[in-house]
Amino acid sequence: MALARAFVKGETIEREIPPYTYEPGDDMPPDYRQAVVHILTIESRIESEYPMMPEKTLVPAMAMAPRPEDWVRYASYWAQEVQHATYWIKMLAELGIDATTKEFMSQPKPIYIFNMRDDADSWAEWAYFSYFADRQGAYMGWEWLDSSYGPFARIAERSWREEEGHAQMAHEMLSYICATPEGREFAQKKLAKWYPAGLDMFGKSDSPRQYDYIRWGLRRRTNEEMRQAFKAEVDALLHSIGLEPPDPLANRRFL
Amino acid sequence: MAAREPDDPKILDVEVVPDICCRFMNCLRIGRKAFKLDKNTGKSSAPGWREVDPALLWQAGRSCPTGAIRILTEDGYVVPRWQETDGWSMDKHPAAARPHDKSREPYRGMV
Numbered sequence: 001m002a003l004a005r006a007f008v009k010g011e012t013i014e015r016e017i018p019p020y021t022y023e024p025g026d027d028m029p030p031d032y033r034q035a036v037v038h039i040l041t042i043e044s045r046i047e048s049e050y051p052m053m054p055e056k057t058l059v060p061a062m063a064m065a066p067r068p069e070d071w072v073r074y075a076s077y078w079a080q081e082v083q084h085a086t087y088w089i090k091m092l093a094e095l096g097i098d099a100t101t102k103e104f105m106s107q108p109k110p111i112y113i114f115n116m117r118d119d120a121d122s123w124a125e126w127a128y129f130s131y132f133a134d135r136q137g138a139y140m141g142w143e144w145l146d147s148s149y150g151p152f153a154r155i156a157e158r159s160w161r162e163e164e165g166h167a168q169m170a171h172e173m174l175s176y177i178c179a180t181p182e183g184r185e186f187a188q189k190k191l192a193k194w195y196p197a198g199l200d201m202f203g204k205s206d207s208p209r210q211y212d213y214i215r216w217g218l219r220r221r222t223n224e225e226m227r228q229a230f231k232a233e234v235d236a237l238l239h240s241i242g243l244e245p246p247d248p249l250a251n252r253r254f255l
Numbered sequence: 256m257a258a259r260e261p262d263d264p265k266i267l268d269v270e271v272v273p274d275i276c277c278r279f280m281n282c283l284r285i286g287r288k289a290f291k292l293d294k295n296t297g298k299s300s301a302p303g304w305r306e307v308d309p310a311l312l313w314q315a316g317r318s319c320p321t322g323a324i325r326i327l328t329e330d331g332y333v334v335p336r337w338q339e340t341d342g343w344s345m346d347k348h349p350a351a352a353r354p355h356d357k358s359r360e361p362y363r364g365m366v
Binding site: 020023069073080086087090093150151152155161164165172 | 354
């Protein structure tokens with residue numbers, strides 16, 4: 001098992017912009033504004049697929065769900081994600097960007113795990129998608145508590161808590177699959193594919209942009225700091241249902 | 256007329272409908288002391304709802320994906336999840352722009 005990598009903690013970086021400093025109509029430094037747009041573009045591009053592309057985000061899950069109970073739970077999750085999509089669309093609109101156009105949604109997905117969801121071939125893969133992607137969404141929500149950008153600060157707790165609920169749903173899905181030896185064996189095999197993608201969601205450890213974001217009050221932790229916290233949480237949950245986390249450096253694209 | 260949070264109606268009871276609860280557990284994280292998980296059924300209930308800020312009860316209700324949380328108030332019965340959805344408006348969004356003097360005010364529902 002590889003040892004945890006050394007990393008810089010966000011708390012060691014001095015914050016320059018206090019909480020709730022900017023609202024969308026304010027004059028703000030161009031780099032800061034660009035950073036806000038960048039974050040919102042990622043969120044909106046990903047989450048607008050729920051209302052705008054149900055053929056990718058809802059229909060396949062309904063076809064693969066093993067029980068009627070799973071239809072209900074998954075459809076409830078999907079409806080809440082639809083609501084989330086409207087947050088980002090509104091926030092971008094207030095910065096003069098229309099995120100509902102074909103052009104906007106034609107941009108490549110910014111995080112590759114979302115492409116993997118489109119090719120998911122089983123309920124186990126759908127479970128892993130939410131296990132990793134929704135949990136990472138919760139981590140991002142937590143980053144925005146006391147954000148310097150007012151809209152992020154106001155949506156932070158809600159986004160954090162609701163995405164945690166989605167990750168809880170994924171744990172329920174995976175627990176059901178792992179309740180039989182055959183299911184657990186199948187899930188263990190699929191984990192080798194999804195685990196590296198989950199850890200890669202936090203980006204490169206040495207990305208220079210992360211330090212600017214922390215100084216500007218747009219997030220609180222560094223990429224590797226978040227990844228290590230995420231890994232510790234995920235590993236404990238996987239162990240609790242009899243799964244063994246793979247080598248955290250195997251098949252990774254971003255270190 | 257259904258009760259609305261901004262009217263600040265007195266809460267008389269909080270229920271989690273077991274048949275609708277799908278174990279997302281948002282309520283347990285948002286209103287820690289209010290909600291409790293039954294380990295046998297995996298469903299939550301709200302035996303401690305009097306011990307927390309009512310704002311947390313409303314938020315737990317809005318964040319319950321299935322709308323399993325029902326709040327009985329002196330003005331009537333409310334399912335916060337569906338009440339919010341019913342009044343969903345981009346302009347009243349929790350994250351929508353606000354004047355600076357109201358920027359930190361907590362979100363109190365789309366009414």
